[in-house]
Amino acid sequence: MSITATATPPPADGTAAVTGGPSRLPDGLTPILFLGRALRTLWSNGKARIGLVLLVFFVLLAVFAPLIANHSPTSTDFVPYQNPNAENWLGTTGAGNDVFSQMVYGARVSLLVGLSAGILATLVAVTLGLISGYRPGPTDEVIGFITNLALVIPGLPLMIILAAYLPSRSVWTIVLVVAFTSWATGARVIRSQAVTLRTRDFVTSAAFSGERMLRIVFREILPNMTSLVAASFFSAATAAVMAEASLEFLGLGNPETVSWGTILHFAQQQNALLTGQWVLVFAPGLAIALLAVSFTLINFGVDALSNPRLREKTS
Amino acid sequence: MRGLVSARGVNVVYEPNRGARIWSVRDVDLDLAEGEFVGLVGESGCGKSTLGFALTRLLQPPGRLDGGSISFDGTDIASLSGEQLRAQRRNGFALVLQSGMNALNPVRTIGHHFGDILKAHARDGDDYTRASIRRRGGDLLEQVELKAEVLDRYPHELSGGMRQRVVIALALALEPRFIVFDEPTTALDVMVQKAVMNTIKSLQASQRFTALLISHDLGTVLEATDRLLVMYAGRIIEDKPSAEVLTGVHHPYTDALLGCYGDPRAEVVQLHGIPGMPPDLSTTGGGCLYADRCALARNGCRDSVPQLAPAGSGRVACFVRAPAPNARSKSADPQTEGQR
């Protein structure tokens, strides 16, 4: 993802809030209305549309899990090591769980971790990026150094160390660990955009008219990088989904949680590949991949909004 | 008689994949004679650079040519593409870019730039060894008053004025017969502007290529050129010998531009802005697009598009100042000289 500060003419259909031109949230515009507009703009991008459809599919799966799954995901009443059959559509685990039901309920954990770690990481990225971009000098230097440090330390090994030392093993631990390790890229992108915006006329004039720094940053600068914030959210969410799966696969999550990562963990422990139960490995991995694809595709749309050169040609 | 460059009914449309289409250049007819130095002025956004890009076949998507023909020395270049178009650029048409600062590849030396151009157009029997490229590059640099040692420099090691001169030298490398200068001095400071303009003028005088100088600075253009074209909202609305621009009959818009410029010889200079906003170029309606800002506008002005018609020593597209023989002439009053 590369972001350049290109001056763009605002599009004619009133979506100025998600493009590069100076804009601020009008007071009457509620966040819901704003979100609606952003979604409509995303929908017009072919790739983002596929991504949104996929995401909605997973959200529905997670919300209506009890209606969709035909068994309890934790029930161990079935014959273990079954291949897919009429009763257990994706077979059973070595412990006698129904894999299909586990897959359906697993969507809840992946979405929960992906979205909340994404939000948390984005909050950190936005806060640090904006402060460091708007406050040149020592503040910027220190935050910049921490950001660089977080960038160069390999994420997964750090996560592994963190998760291995943390006493609690809940899903929220994983959310915290993932958020802690994946904010840096976003912070760097947002910082550089804040630096360019700082020198723009509309920000300078606000500063001269005596507005407080926080107000300028959140009222004048932030609304002009909505698409950047969205992009770092979706990148962080993608990273979170992958990291959660990796940690749980390693057995660093809570083994009692039903998630795609734990299905893979137990499949590996029970040598599912050697016993020919490849569905046990294939299904959860594919689900993780599709969720990640959905985030990436939505990000293509967001990227095209912030950088007009990346827009698709019509003809 | 048709000139070296001749455009008929040229339209350029920008088609973004969201939002309205914009007709940036509208029904432009243009003839440039061999060796002529013509200026093209107008507000930013009036389509003057777009016209320059269209004439040199460099429009980039989402912009494209939408009808019209452009001929260069008798060849229709509007329909050329690929290798045929590329071949036309030797002894053909060249462009000197607006921001000469960014027109050079930051990772290649100036010598490499010359080599790339010369090798790209090498024909059988041409000798493009390292030494001959350096010799030719040195000669070209000398023409723009730079030393041959610039060949070993990278763009970032040169000043803005030097870079602009390098860009001109590169454009000259293919011995073009027609050069579009798109705001060649805008990014430079005033003293350097003057010097670079003088170089362009003397090059044009000695090499006799046809030149189109695009600028928003009327003063610069009037000092350098033989003929002046004024563009407004995608149309050429006035065409006049440069020497006679300060006097005579004008399009009301040109009057307003002259008001902005101020005659340096006048004792008291009164500067006026042009009231109103430039028009929305997505409109397709007929009528004079300047009418909404024009003090002279009358009822008929919004009904049909005024065409260039003789007025004084030049041609003007205005129902009031130059009532065309075929257009409504009942209320026109050509005797408006001295109103300015």
Next chain:
Amino acid sequence: MRYVTRKVVLFVLTFWAALTLNFALPRLMPGSPLDAALGNLQANGVQVTNAMRDAMAAQLGGAEGNWLSQYFSYLGNTLRLNFGTSFSFPTQTVSHTILQALPWTVCLVGVTTIIAFVLGTLLGVYAGWRRGTAADSTVTLGATLFSAFPPFWFGMLLLYVFAFKFQIFASQGGYSPGLTPNLSLSFLSDAVQHSILPAVTLTVTSLSGWVFGMRNNMINTLGEDYVTFAEANGLRSRTIALLYAARNAMLPNITAFGLSLGAVVGGSVLVEGIFGYPGLGNLLYIAVLNHDYPLMQALFLVITVSMLVTIFVVDLLYVRFDPRVRREVIA
């Protein structure tokens, strides 16, 4: 020399910060780090012996004294590469264990990263140059899909198809059982055979980052004035694509090289684990499974430091590619 000085200072500072982070992490956790680690061990049903307790205490810099003296004894131990004893491999020191694994990972990750970089950059250049065509869409969508594959999962699929189903490649290890590592041709070809599946896994799953980065950079440089001017001068489109657009589009990708290495190293932990490849990643995998805290921390440090060194080297090499920096260095 300002560029180099800055990079050296930054390297030293980051190195120190990584060391300190490694020291601080266990201590920032609730409770004493030793108790936390021992608690985790017991919770997982591991029998904690006195030897294990001592090993961990030593690794954590000695539980005695205030944190400052602990910190200095930790720094001293680390600089002497004294990481204590691991309890997964009780017969050898941690540094010996790591030293044995290091070359395997350097070869595997090094080679796959270079292949992925070259291949991904070429694909990105191609997709960016042919933007909007069917070829571009194919490359972009393919890269999107591959980037979404969890590397360890993709490795497991390859393992299933090529090692279990068709038995083309060996399923486990870096070389056939019974061989001793040496530099003979027969051993090397055996090792290459074993490394193909993990190498393909890492290459395929890390390719897309380069493709996306390069495609976006290409599209941006294609909009630059120097590309338009090159076109105005009738340069051949191959010259424009490669020497004008791609050459400049590559610069940000080189800077990103070091950073993306982190993702590959991270991915290699699980991939090496899946394939039982005898590198650092597999060691970390084993350390996690055995709750081997001394080994875990030493590995984290070694992995981080190797990344820092690589990034530092890439930063210095960058000088060769960007004349704007090069002149500054020589001057």
